[in-house]
Amino acid sequence: MASKRKNARGGKIHAQPGRKSAPALPAQEVKQPVSSLPASYTAFLEDLKARIRAAQVKAALSVNRELIALYWHVGKSIVERQRMEGWGKSVVERLARDLQAEFPGVEGFSQSNISRMRAFYLAWTDEVRNSAQPVPEMDGENLPQAVGEIPWGHNLQLLSKLNDPIRRLWYAQKIIEHGWSRAVLVHQIESGLHEREGKAVTNFDRKSANRYRIPIRGQVVDLSRAHRKFIGNQDDPRT
Numbered sequence: 001m002a003s004k005r006k007n008a009r010g011g012k013i014h015a016q017p018g019r020k021s022a023p024a025l026p027a028q029e030v031k032q033p034v035s036s037l038p039a040s041y042t043a044f045l046e047d048l049k050a051r052i053r054a055a056q057v058k059a060a061l062s063v064n065r066e067l068i069a070l071y072w073h074v075g076k077s078i079v080e081r082q083r084m085e086g087w088g089k090s091v092v093e094r095l096a097r098d099l100q101a102e103f104p105g106v107e108g109f110s111q112s113n114i115s116r117m118r119a120f121y122l123a124w125t126d127e128v129r130n131s132a133q134p135v136p137e138m139d140g141e142n143l144p145q146a147v148g149e150i151p152w153g154h155n156l157q158l159l160s161k162l163n164d165p166i167r168r169l170w171y172a173q174k175i176i177e178h179g180w181s182r183a184v185l186v187h188q189i190e191s192g193l194h195e196r197e198g199k200a201v202t203n204f205d206r207k208s209a210n211r212y213r214i215p216i217r218g219q220v221v222d223l224s225r226a227h228r229k230f231i232g233n234q235d236d237p238r239t
Helices: 041-085 089-102 111-123 152-161 165-178 182-190
Strands: 004-006 012-014 213-216 219-222
Touching: 041 089, 041 111, 041 152, 089 111, 111 152, 152 165, 152 182, 165 182
Parallel strands: none
Antiparallel strands: 004 012, 213 219
């Protein structure tokens, strides 16, 4: 029932039904002025940002190394089974199906990509041992360090566009040194940079870097592939 009150003359004023008092406004958040922050706050914030970025870089590099090491192991294991037990194409096809069933959505274990892992292993073992010119960084048994630090998509470009292990390793080292994207790598290979080795390498398209790529000691790890894929689509030759 609506309440009643008296006016100044003693008469009664009837409250109007249906009218509600205005709701109270929420308390405004009081922001602390920058000037009132501790003197050491800015330096503390910058140090924390640097540590977070360093952790992100280490995580990205670790993911990439583990991924390449895994692909190397898969390729090696398949080659060894083929040589010891005569595994054929049908066994590799079955292996791909079983791995995809166990890890649904992880397209890195498709038949085509498993075949690339096998080729990757052979490229740095048999092809190195058959090379006429020995190189200290390559023993034909172990994966060269530089190759293990570059993304899978870069490695696929080295395999598809170069037949000489020495040139492949040279370009792998340049990827780390200059932080090339795959597009820049392809351009440098097709323009014959190795043949122009004595010339300075300065004109790189660094603006093409997308928000997923992080420079690591000059290297670029493509997080859109390395993190969304163990993750993502390795059937894409651009990977």
